Amino acid sequence: MEALVAIAIGLLTATGLYLILRQRTFPLVVGLSLVSYAVNLFLFASGRLAAGVPPIIDKAASGYTDPLPQALVLTAIVISFGMTAVIVIMALGAWFTGGDDHTDFSDGASGEGASGDRDA
Template sequence: MEILVASAIGLMTAVGIYLILRLRTFPVIVGLSMISYACNVFIFASGRIVAGLPPILSPDAAAYTDPMPQALVLTAIVISFGMTAVLVMMALGAFFEAGDDRIDLDDGGAK
Protein backbone atom coordinates (compact mmCIF):
# COMPACT_ATOMS: atom_id res chain seq x y z
CA MET A 1 0.00 0.00 0.00
CA GLU A 2 2.89 2.35 0.76
CA ILE A 3 4.32 1.90 -2.74
CA LEU A 4 0.94 2.82 -4.25
CA VAL A 5 0.68 6.02 -2.20
CA ALA A 6 4.30 6.94 -2.93
CA SER A 7 3.77 6.32 -6.65
CA ALA A 8 0.61 8.43 -6.66
CA ILE A 9 2.41 11.29 -4.90
CA GLY A 10 5.31 11.09 -7.34
CA LEU A 11 3.02 10.96 -10.37
CA MET A 12 0.94 13.93 -9.20
CA THR A 13 4.11 15.93 -8.53
CA ALA A 14 5.57 15.08 -11.95
CA VAL A 15 2.34 15.99 -13.75
CA GLY A 16 2.11 19.22 -11.75
CA ILE A 17 5.66 20.26 -12.63
CA TYR A 18 5.09 19.40 -16.30
CA LEU A 19 1.91 21.48 -16.40
CA ILE A 20 3.52 24.44 -14.62
CA LEU A 21 6.18 24.58 -17.34
CA ARG A 22 3.57 25.01 -20.10
CA LEU A 23 3.12 28.38 -21.81
CA ARG A 24 -0.61 28.72 -21.19
CA THR A 25 -2.28 29.95 -18.02
CA PHE A 26 -4.89 27.21 -17.56
CA PRO A 27 -2.35 24.33 -17.46
CA VAL A 28 -0.27 26.34 -14.98
CA ILE A 29 -3.28 26.64 -12.66
CA VAL A 30 -4.05 22.92 -12.98
CA GLY A 31 -0.38 22.12 -12.34
CA LEU A 32 -0.35 24.17 -9.14
CA SER A 33 -3.48 22.34 -8.02
CA MET A 34 -1.86 18.97 -8.75
CA ILE A 35 1.21 19.86 -6.69
CA SER A 36 -1.08 21.04 -3.90
CA TYR A 37 -2.94 17.71 -3.99
CA ALA A 38 0.35 15.80 -3.93
CA CYS A 39 1.51 17.75 -0.86
CA ASN A 40 -1.82 17.13 0.87
CA VAL A 41 -1.64 13.38 0.25
CA PHE A 42 1.97 13.34 1.47
CA ILE A 43 1.10 15.17 4.70
CA PHE A 44 -2.00 13.04 5.23
CA ALA A 45 -0.06 9.81 4.69
CA SER A 46 2.60 10.86 7.19
CA GLY A 47 0.03 11.04 9.99
CA ARG A 48 -0.22 7.32 10.86
CA ILE A 49 -3.89 7.18 9.89
CA VAL A 50 -5.25 3.91 11.30
CA ALA A 51 -8.94 2.98 11.22
CA GLY A 52 -10.53 2.48 14.62
CA LEU A 53 -7.90 4.25 16.72
CA PRO A 54 -8.72 7.39 18.69
CA PRO A 55 -7.31 10.72 17.42
CA ILE A 56 -5.86 11.57 20.84
CA LEU A 57 -3.75 9.68 23.34
CA SER A 58 -5.87 8.22 26.14
CA PRO A 59 -4.80 6.02 29.07
CA ASP A 60 -6.75 2.99 27.83
CA ALA A 61 -5.70 3.22 24.17
CA ALA A 62 -2.74 1.14 23.00
CA ALA A 63 -2.06 3.48 20.06
CA TYR A 64 -3.46 6.65 18.56
CA THR A 65 -3.81 8.50 15.28
CA ASP A 66 -1.98 11.81 15.06
CA PRO A 67 -4.56 14.59 14.49
CA MET A 68 -2.03 17.27 13.45
CA PRO A 69 -1.58 16.15 9.80
CA GLN A 70 -5.36 15.99 9.40
CA ALA A 71 -5.69 19.58 10.64
CA LEU A 72 -2.84 20.72 8.41
CA VAL A 73 -4.38 19.10 5.33
CA LEU A 74 -7.77 20.64 6.06
CA THR A 75 -6.15 24.07 6.34
CA ALA A 76 -4.12 23.48 3.17
CA ILE A 77 -7.25 22.52 1.23
CA VAL A 78 -8.95 25.78 2.18
CA ILE A 79 -5.87 27.86 1.34
CA SER A 80 -5.31 26.12 -2.00
CA PHE A 81 -8.97 26.64 -2.94
CA GLY A 82 -8.65 30.37 -2.25
CA MET A 83 -5.34 30.53 -4.14
CA THR A 84 -6.86 28.72 -7.12
CA ALA A 85 -9.84 31.10 -7.16
CA VAL A 86 -7.52 34.13 -7.20
CA LEU A 87 -5.37 32.62 -9.97
CA VAL A 88 -8.42 31.81 -12.09
CA MET A 89 -9.68 35.39 -11.74
CA MET A 90 -6.25 36.76 -12.70
CA ALA A 91 -6.08 34.41 -15.69
CA LEU A 92 -9.58 35.40 -16.81
CA GLY A 93 -8.65 39.08 -16.54
CA ALA A 94 -5.52 38.51 -18.61
CA PHE A 95 -7.52 36.48 -21.16
CA PHE A 96 -10.15 39.19 -21.54
CA GLU A 97 -7.45 41.86 -21.83
CA ALA A 98 -5.23 40.09 -24.37
CA GLY A 99 -7.73 37.78 -26.06
CA ASP A 100 -5.46 34.75 -25.56
CA ASP A 101 -4.17 32.77 -22.58
CA ARG A 102 -0.70 32.20 -24.03
CA ILE A 103 2.25 33.46 -22.00
CA ASP A 104 4.51 35.53 -24.23
CA LEU A 105 8.13 35.38 -23.15
CA ASP A 106 9.57 37.08 -26.23
CA ASP A 107 9.18 40.84 -26.27
CA GLY A 108 10.09 41.08 -29.92
CA GLY A 109 13.68 42.21 -29.48
CA ALA A 110 13.60 44.10 -26.18
CA LYS A 111 17.06 45.27 -25.16
Protein backbone atom coordinates in the same frame (compact mmCIF):
# COMPACT_ATOMS: atom_id res chain seq x y z
CA MET B 1 0.50 0.53 0.82
CA GLU B 2 3.19 3.07 1.63
CA ALA B 3 4.84 2.42 -1.73
CA LEU B 4 1.57 3.00 -3.55
CA VAL B 5 0.96 6.27 -1.75
CA ALA B 6 4.53 7.36 -2.48
CA ILE B 7 4.05 6.58 -6.15
CA ALA B 8 0.80 8.53 -6.17
CA ILE B 9 2.50 11.55 -4.59
CA GLY B 10 5.32 11.34 -7.12
CA LEU B 11 3.03 10.97 -10.07
CA LEU B 12 0.79 13.83 -9.01
CA THR B 13 3.87 16.02 -8.60
CA ALA B 14 5.30 15.02 -11.96
CA THR B 15 2.09 15.50 -13.95
CA GLY B 16 1.35 18.72 -12.09
CA LEU B 17 4.76 20.17 -12.84
CA TYR B 18 4.55 19.04 -16.46
CA LEU B 19 1.27 20.88 -16.87
CA ILE B 20 2.66 23.98 -15.16
CA LEU B 21 5.40 24.04 -17.78
CA ARG B 22 2.85 24.00 -20.63
CA GLN B 23 2.92 27.76 -21.35
CA ARG B 24 -0.84 28.30 -21.10
CA THR B 25 -2.91 29.46 -18.16
CA PHE B 26 -5.46 26.70 -18.01
CA PRO B 27 -2.98 23.80 -17.86
CA LEU B 28 -1.16 25.88 -15.28
CA VAL B 29 -4.25 26.02 -13.08
CA VAL B 30 -4.88 22.29 -13.50
CA GLY B 31 -1.23 21.54 -12.84
CA LEU B 32 -1.25 23.65 -9.73
CA SER B 33 -4.28 21.73 -8.45
CA LEU B 34 -2.44 18.45 -9.01
CA VAL B 35 0.65 19.75 -7.18
CA SER B 36 -1.62 20.89 -4.34
CA TYR B 37 -2.99 17.36 -4.07
CA ALA B 38 0.52 16.00 -3.98
CA VAL B 39 1.60 18.46 -1.29
CA ASN B 40 -1.46 17.79 0.84
CA LEU B 41 -0.99 14.07 0.51
CA PHE B 42 2.67 14.42 1.44
CA LEU B 43 1.85 16.46 4.52
CA PHE B 44 -0.76 13.92 5.45
CA ALA B 45 1.68 11.05 4.94
CA SER B 46 4.13 12.71 7.33
CA GLY B 47 1.74 11.52 10.07
CA ARG B 48 2.35 7.96 8.74
CA LEU B 49 -0.41 5.81 7.30
CA ALA B 50 -2.89 3.99 9.52
CA ALA B 51 -6.28 2.48 8.72
CA GLY B 52 -9.23 2.30 11.08
CA VAL B 53 -7.85 4.44 13.90
CA PRO B 54 -9.42 7.91 13.40
CA PRO B 55 -8.39 10.56 15.93
CA ILE B 56 -11.81 10.64 17.57
CA ILE B 57 -11.46 10.06 21.30
CA ASP B 58 -13.41 6.96 22.26
CA LYS B 59 -13.01 4.48 25.08
CA ALA B 60 -13.44 1.58 22.65
CA ALA B 61 -10.80 2.83 20.21
CA SER B 62 -7.77 0.60 19.73
CA GLY B 63 -5.52 3.54 18.97
CA TYR B 64 -5.37 6.89 17.25
CA THR B 65 -3.57 8.20 14.24
CA ASP B 66 -1.67 11.47 14.41
CA PRO B 67 -4.25 14.31 14.33
CA LEU B 68 -1.80 17.16 13.81
CA PRO B 69 -0.98 16.57 10.11
CA GLN B 70 -4.69 16.18 9.51
CA ALA B 71 -5.43 19.55 11.01
CA LEU B 72 -2.66 21.06 8.90
CA VAL B 73 -3.92 19.45 5.72
CA LEU B 74 -7.51 20.43 6.43
CA THR B 75 -6.61 24.09 6.46
CA ALA B 76 -4.24 23.53 3.53
CA ILE B 77 -7.07 22.16 1.42
CA VAL B 78 -9.19 25.23 2.06
CA ILE B 79 -6.28 27.57 1.41
CA SER B 80 -5.46 25.74 -1.83
CA PHE B 81 -8.96 26.52 -2.95
CA GLY B 82 -8.41 30.20 -2.23
CA MET B 83 -5.14 30.17 -4.13
CA THR B 84 -6.61 28.33 -7.10
CA ALA B 85 -9.45 30.81 -7.22
CA VAL B 86 -7.08 33.79 -7.27
CA ILE B 87 -5.03 32.24 -10.06
CA VAL B 88 -8.15 31.41 -12.05
CA ILE B 89 -9.34 34.97 -11.92
CA MET B 90 -5.87 36.22 -12.82
CA ALA B 91 -5.88 33.90 -15.81
CA LEU B 92 -9.26 35.25 -16.85
CA GLY B 93 -8.06 38.80 -16.34
CA ALA B 94 -5.03 38.18 -18.55
CA TRP B 95 -7.20 36.57 -21.17
CA PHE B 96 -9.68 39.39 -21.32
CA THR B 97 -7.18 42.20 -20.95
CA GLY B 98 -4.62 40.90 -23.40
CA GLY B 99 -6.56 38.40 -25.47
CA ASP B 100 -3.84 35.89 -24.76
CA ASP B 101 -3.50 32.93 -22.41
CA HIS B 102 0.25 32.44 -22.60
CA THR B 103 2.13 32.36 -19.32
CA ASP B 104 5.38 33.57 -20.90
CA PHE B 105 6.36 37.03 -21.94
CA SER B 106 8.63 36.43 -24.84
CA ASP B 107 10.08 38.56 -27.58
CA GLY B 108 9.04 35.91 -30.07
CA ALA B 109 5.79 35.59 -31.95
CA SER B 110 3.83 33.96 -29.14
CA GLY B 111 4.03 36.94 -26.80
CA GLU B 112 3.35 39.62 -29.33
CA GLY B 113 -0.41 39.21 -29.20
CA ALA B 114 -0.47 40.40 -25.62
CA SER B 115 1.26 43.71 -26.08
CA GLY B 116 -0.17 44.30 -29.54
CA ASP B 117 -3.74 43.91 -28.42
CA ARG B 118 -3.30 46.05 -25.40
CA ASP B 119 -2.34 48.99 -27.56
CA ALA B 120 -5.22 48.41 -29.93
